[in-house]
Amino acid sequence: MSERIYTAGLVVIGDEILSGRTHDKNIAQVASWLQVQGIRLGEVRVVADIEAKIIAAVNALRAEHDYLFTTGGIGPTHDDITVDAIAKALGVPVVVHPEARAILERYYADKGGVNEGRLRMARVPEGAELIPNRMSGAPGIRIGNLFVMAGVPHITAGMLDALTGTLEGGAPLLSETIGGFIPESEVAGLLRATEQAHEGCQIGSYPFFKDGRVGSNFVIRSTDAEALASCAKALGEGLDAAGFAWEPGGIAPR
8 A cells, every 4th residue: 555645526516415405425425435445535515517617626626636526417317417517627528338328228128218318327528437336227437537426325335336446545544533521622732732742643623512511522543553543542641631531432422
């Protein structure tokens, strides 16, 4: 594994996300999957089904990261414009992928056959490869380091599964959590000093309110298991010295 940190961007596409009609679940599952691949999700943008908005987001994030993922907008209806927008962003035409067409013809053979709408799901930017979709037939799209996936979470999950182990990444990011009914404002200095004393470690503080009490969970992250353990030990000792009770694994906020 490389010591270099690999990052990815994610563009979540869909008016239904921005309107609140649909609650996005893909950000969390893409982020979790990337961590296992040794890749960190560095930025997310949520954009409407507007071609110019999609193009701008795709071009901005693919310039900043090693990989770019998109979810949403690759279905059979007129407002599914992700493929067209990405093709324009890349400066290539849209073509019907022969393998994708064959997959759809097989899938819909006993479901009324391929019609104009269903055939839209075989359209790809020229030069693209396919990401298998065992759930609903219509494949995802891979073109270079850009991955175009469905917006339906369980279909996205299947596409991610098909990509597992195929992307180059660095060392996976490890984490350890400790927490308690500890106001983060009272240990801010301890958190900062502990992080600074342990190179390669980061400490995130996540406050919560439970049973009428204020608390915080502290998540220590590192690609080095020994450094992670040392940092967690030091933080625990610091909390002990400050008179705060804490629990390994943290406290569930609800």
